[in-house]
Each structure stands twice: as C-alpha cells, then as structure tokens.
Amino acid sequence: MIFGILEMFRNEPLLLFLITIGVASAIGGIPPIIERQRRRGIENDLPAMLEALSDSLGAGLGLQQAMMAEADRNTGTLGRLLKETLSESHASSFDSALANFATKSRSSQVQRVMHLISTALEQDAPLQKILADMSRDYERLNDLMNRRESELMGRAILIIMFVSIGLPFLIAFIVGLFAPRSQGFQLDELNSSFTMFFGAASLVAIGVSGRMLGRMRSALWWAPLWMSISMTIYHVGVLVIGG
Amino acid sequence: MRALDESREILYVIRTLDVLMSSGVGLEAAIHSMAQGGYGIISKDFADLMKNINKGQPMEKELRALLKKAENDGYKRVINTMLNNITQNTDIIETLRKQGERMEEVRTENVKNYIEELGGVPETLLSIGMIGPIILSLVGIIPQLISGGLAELVGGLEQDTAMSIVNIGLFITVAGMALTGIKAHTKDPGL
Numbered sequence: 001m002i003f004g005i006l007e008m009f010r011n012e013p014l015l016l017f018l019i020t021i022g023v024a025s026a027i028g029g030i031p032p033i034i035e036r037q038r039r040r041g042i043e044n045d046l047p048a049m050l051e052a053l054s055d056s057l058g059a060g061l062g063l064q065q066a067m068m069a070e071a072d073r074n075t076g077t078l079g080r081l082l083k084e085t086l087s088e089s090h091a092s093s094f095d096s097a098l099a100n101f102a103t104k105s106r107s108s109q110v111q112r113v114m115h116l117i118s119t120a121l122e123q124d125a126p127l128q129k130i131l132a133d134m135s136r137d138y139e140r141l142n143d144l145m146n147r148r149e150s151e152l153m154g155r156a157i158l159i160i161m162f163v164s165i166g167l168p169f170l171i172a173f174i175v176g177l178f179a180p181r182s183q184g185f186q187l188d189e190l191n192s193s194f195t196m197f198f199g200a201a202s203l204v205a206i207g208v209s210g211r212m213l214g215r216m217r218s219a220l221w222w223a224p225l226w227m228s229i230s231m232t233i234y235h236v237g238v239l240v241i242g243g
Numbered sequence: 244m245r246a247l248d249e250s251r252e253i254l255y256v257i258r259t260l261d262v263l264m265s266s267g268v269g270l271e272a273a274i275h276s277m278a279q280g281g282y283g284i285i286s287k288d289f290a291d292l293m294k295n296i297n298k299g300q301p302m303e304k305e306l307r308a309l310l311k312k313a314e315n316d317g318y319k320r321v322i323n324t325m326l327n328n329i330t331q332n333t334d335i336i337e338t339l340r341k342q343g344e345r346m347e348e349v350r351t352e353n354v355k356n357y358i359e360e361l362g363g364v365p366e367t368l369l370s371i372g373m374i375g376p377i378i379l380s381l382v383g384i385i386p387q388l389i390s391g392g393l394a395e396l397v398g399g400l401e402q403d404t405a406m407s408i409v410n411i412g413l414f415i416t417v418a419g420m421a422l423t424g425i426k427a428h429t430k431d432p433g434l
Contacts, residue, residue, distance in 0.1 A: 111281070112255055112281065115259075115281050116258065116259055116262060119259065119262060119263060119276065120262050120266070123262070123263060123266035123267070123268055124266060125262050125263075125265060125266035126265070126266075130262055133258070134258070137254075137258065137347070140347060140351070141434065144350070144351060144354045144432075144434055145434050147354065147358070148354060148357070148358060148434065151358045152358060152361060155361065155362070155364070155365045158365045159364070159365045159368055159369075162365070162369050162372075163368065163369070163372050163420075167369075167372055167373060167376065170373070170377070171376050171377065171380050174377065174380050174381070175380050175383075175384060178381070178384055178388060179384040179387060179388060185384070185387050186387065187383070187384065187387075189402075189406050190380070190383040190384065190406065190409060193383075193406070193409055193410050193413060194376070194380065194383075194413070196413075197376065197413040197416070197417065200417045201372055201416075201417055201420060204417060204420045204421050204424055205368070205420075205424075207421075207424065208364065208368065208420075208423075208424030208427050211424070211427040211428050211431070212361055212364070212427045214431070214434060
C-alpha cells in the first residue's frame with residue numbers, strides 16, 4: 001500500500017519537494033504562534049496592571065512599591081516578568097530595570113508604556129493620571145484587537161478550508177467522474193495545470209487570511225504545507241476517483 | 244504603506260506629546276525626545292526634522308515640509324497643531340487631547356468598518372475560486388468527452404486550444420482571487 005501511495009507521486013517531483021518544504025516550514029510556523037499567545041497574554045493583562053498601579057500611586061505608594069504589590073498579585077506572565085524586573089532592580093537602577101522589563105516582554109505595547117513611564121518619571125509628570133489614561137487607552141486597543149481576532153478568525157479558517165481542501169476535492173471529483181483515467185482519458189496536462197492552480201490559490205488564501213488577522217508573515221510559514229495539501233488532494237483525488 | 248505606518252503610530256505620538264508638554268517640556272525638546280525612536284516612521288520624520296533644524300533651518304519651514312510629506316489625516320492635523328502653536332502660540336496640549344480622543348473614535352470606527360467590509364471577502368473568494376475552475380475543468384475535458392455531431396457544436400475544439408483556454412482562465416482566476424483579497428491589506432485599520 002505504501003508503495004502504491006508513493007507510486008502516485010512518481011511524476012510529481014515539485015509536489016514531493018513542496019511536501020518536504022511544507023513539513024519543515026510548518027515546524028518553523030509553531031514558534032510564532034506560541035510567541036504570539038504569550039505576547040497577547042501579557043498585552044491583555046497590561047490595562048489591569050496600569051489601573052492597579054495608578055490606584056496604588058493614588059493611595060500614596062511609590063512606583064516601585066506599587067509594582068511590587070502588582071507583581072505579587074498578578075500570577076500571569078506579566079506578574080512573573082515584573083517580579084524578575086524588580087529583583088534585578090536591586091542590582092541596577094530602576095530605570096534600567098524598566099527598560100529590561102520592556103525588552104523581555106517583546107511586546108510593542110509594553111515597550112511604549114515603559115518608555116512613557118520613564119519619560120514621565122524624568123519629567124516629573126503626574127504619573128497617576130498618566131497611568132489611568134494609558135490603562136483606558138490600552139484597554140480599548142486590546143478590545144479592538146480581540147474583537148478583530150474573534151470576528152475574522154472564523155472567516156479566515158473558512159477561506160483556507162474551502163480553497164485548500166473543498167475546492168481541489170470538488171474539481172478532482174468532477175474531472176475524475178467525467179474523464180476517468182481508467183477509461184483512457186489523457187489528462188496529464190490538465191491535471192498538471194490544475195495542480196499548479198491549487199498551489200497558487202492556496203497561497204493566495206493563506207496570504208489573505210493572514211492579512212485579515214494582521215499577521216501575514218507568520219501565516220506564510222504555513223503556506224507550503226497548505227499548498228502541498230491542496231495539490232495532493234487534487235492529484236490523489238483524480239487518480240482515486242478516476243480509477 | 245506610509246499612511247498605514249503613520250496611522251499605527253500617531254495615537255502614541257499624541258499621548259507622549261501630551262505627557263511631555265503637560266510636564267513643561269517645550270515642543271522642540273518633545274520632538275527631539277520622540278526622534279530618538281520608538282514611534283516608527285514618525286520617529287524617523289522627527290529625526291530628519293531635528294537634523295535640519297540643527298543645520299539652521301527654521302522649525303516652521305521644516306514642519307510645513309513635513310505637512311506635505313504626511314499622508315495620514317491625523318498626522319497632518321498634529322503637525323498643523325504644532326505649526327499653529329509656533330505661529331500663534333495656541334494651547335497645544337488641549338488641542339492634542341481632543342485630537343487623541345477623536346482619533347480613537349475614528350480608529351474604533353475603522354475597525355468596525357474593516358470587519359464589516361471583509362465580511363463578504365470569503366464568499367467572493369469562494370465564488371471566483373469555484374465557478375472559474377468548475378467551468379475550466381469541463382472545458383479541459385470536453386475535447387475528449389464528446390465526439391461526432393456534438394463536437395461540431397463546440398466548433399471542433401482541439402485539446403491544445405482547450406488547454407490554452409484553461410491555463411489562461413486559471414491564471415485569471417488566481418489574479419481575481421488575489422485582487423479580491425487585496426482589500427484585506429488596503430483597508431487595514433492599522434492596529
């Protein structure tokens with residue numbers, strides 16, 4: 001059976017190459033997903049942290065004390081990072097610890113907040129009000145980002161499933177049923193054209209879906225795998241349905 | 244692309260300008276602080292502006308040049324506010340706060356519109372991606388499928404001609420799908 005399956009790909013070196021590349025790049029596509037989940041977890045916790053800091057400052061605590069209290073309260077990644085930052089701030093200045101915290105978070109939101117806090121500290125600006133404003137700003141921003149994600153995720157998956165799986169299966173069914181290979185139909189050129197088409201269509205589908213969700217670059221890691229899945233479904237479908 | 248980069252950064256620039264100027268920092272020093280980095284394309288613009296000011300160019304002239312270069316409406320308004328502050332000594336902090344609130348409303352509205360406008364993209368993509376290949380697959384097998392009198396009906400279509408039609412058709416289908424999907428990029432609200 002294994003040899004039978006391999007035999008189906010005998011004349012398709014491009015497809016075999018794409019399957020290999022697809023598996024390799026799919027492995028490369030996993031770290032961006034994990035990193036994104038970690039970053040979004042931190043960013044979603046950020047408004048609550050800023051609000052708590054603002055409240056603590058209002059109660060008369062210093063920024064460093066307020067951050068310590070928040071590090072104890074927050075059990076997520078943000079709290080853990082904050083704890084590390086504060087323990088390091090004993091050995092270095094508080095300002096450099098804030099910069100270190102921003103770098104470790106690998107989040108542009110946190111980096112902006114820390115930059116603004118440092119600027120506000122330098123300029124002796126009203127920190128309590130600034131933190132409250134930022135908390136409100138970032139809460140709205142995260143709400144928008146989460147809304148975009150939840151509302152467009154379904155559509156993005158629909159595009160990929162339909163273009164990369166449904167469509168090649170449907171066309172393979174039509175071609176295999178109307179012009180079965182077992183009855184002597186010579187459709188090598190047609191099959192080759194359609195195989196290439198499904199590869200290109202899958203690439204477009206992945207690109208559009210990734211762009212819709214605002215992360216095209218990390219989505220493109222999955223492009224070779226989906227391209228090879230789509231091309232394989234058509235290629236194998238025509239051979240199996242057409243006998 | 245520039246407009247998208249500007250729209251991503253402008254709200255943060257306004258907040259930082261607000262913080263800096265509310266604490267008594269002057270406009271030039273605030274621009275200098277942001278020119279150090281952290282605000283993408285706007286930091287680069289401000290860095291160029293500071294470089295020219297240090298060479299002896301008047302700030303007003305540089306801001307007018309930046310106004311011409313800016314593409315995003317919000318960014319243009321901020322530069323205009325800076326210009327007014329220099330020429331007429333207006334209350335820049337109050338204006339920036341109002342602009343920030345307005346821009347946030349616009350951003351929320353843009354995201355809603357983006358989600359609504361992309362609602363039809365999957366259906367359009369699927370329609371183009373499905374109708375084209377179904378017709379073309381039939382065109383590709385017709386020369387071998389029919390013969391005799393029926394073949395005359397389609398003008399004695401040769402396999403080579405049919406394949407040319409299929410290849411061109413498939414190319415147009417992929418191009419159509421890409422053009423439909425490009426909306427996802429051009430209408431991006433810049434979050």
